[in-house]
Amino acid sequence: MKSNEYASMLVEDGVHHISDYRGDSFYLIFGDNKAILFDTGMGNGDLKGYIKNLTDKEVEVIISHAHWDHIMQANQFEKVYMNHKDIEIIKLFNMNIDYTNFLDIRDGEIIDLGKRKLEIIEVPGHTPGSTVLLDKDNKLLFSGDAIGAGHTWMQLPGCLPLTQYLESLYRLSKRSNEFEKIYHGHLAGTDFKPFPREYLFDLIKAVEKVISGELVGEPYPYGNFGGLYVTYGMATLVYNPQNVK
Numbered sequence: 001m002k003s004n005e006y007a008s009m010l011v012e013d014g015v016h017h018i019s020d021y022r023g024d025s026f027y028l029i030f031g032d033n034k035a036i037l038f039d040t041g042m043g044n045g046d047l048k049g050y051i052k053n054l055t056d057k058e059v060e061v062i063i064s065h066a067h068w069d070h071i072m073q074a075n076q077f078e079k080v081y082m083n084h085k086d087i088e089i090i091k092l093f094n095m096n097i098d099y100t101n102f103l104d105i106r107d108g109e110i111i112d113l114g115k116r117k118l119e120i121i122e123v124p125g126h127t128p129g130s131t132v133l134l135d136k137d138n139k140l141l142f143s144g145d146a147i148g149a150g151h152t153w154m155q156l157p158g159c160l161p162l163t164q165y166l167e168s169l170y171r172l173s174k175r176s177n178e179f180e181k182i183y184h185g186h187l188a189g190t191d192f193k194p195f196p197r198e199y200l201f202d203l204i205k206a207v208e209k210v211i212s213g214e215l216v217g218e219p220y221p222y223g224n225f226g227g228l229y230v231t232y233g234m235a236t237l238v239y240n241p242q243n244v245k
Helices: 047-054 084-092 162-173 198-212
Strands: 007-012 015-019 025-030 034-038 058-063 080-082 110-112 117-122 131-135 140-144 151-154 181-184 228-232 235-239
Touching: 025 181, 058 131, 080 084, 162 198, 198 228, 198 235
Parallel strands: 034 058, 058 080, 140 181, 151 235
Antiparallel strands: 007 015, 015 025, 025 034, 110 117, 117 131, 131 140, 228 235
């Protein structure tokens, strides 16, 4: 796939998975009245035009977090929501994103699409403003990278300490009876299959065991940010040993 191309497939009733040339995942979620595009990927094509081929409904954008592979085409759209805690991430990485018109979005807000409601849940950790969407009626969670995509990256500049991240995970776990599938930010990495909710509990155990010292990681061989990694069940946690507590 070229950098200006996109591909999509229907993964749930009223939910299109869209991927760009790097295999990044974003989701077009439909209601009767409008649609939400959750993240905008890293391609350099006409994403807005591509979306218009999928729906004639009004489309608003929600950014899960302000890393390149989730935000780079956001400026093609008129109405973009992002937790403003992540503005510091845009600044930290000196990203060429105009965020001046981004609307803030906060924990507990409900987005009514018409016969489909999405609840905003903040899960700070991967970034300070990481946000997930809960579709309670359909038992779906759209998570970006807030709880990882097979490998949960907590070694990046701007990540919160693991102790703070654990509090976010505990809080999300209290809602786990409200979702059965987790559609994360890099679905190609899990053969285009969402995680079951049990993945969240494996991730919690991995974080707990690193904090307690029960698990000590090995050097992480991928990416440019180093770190150590541990595995527990379905979850692989990558972390900075200087940013645990």
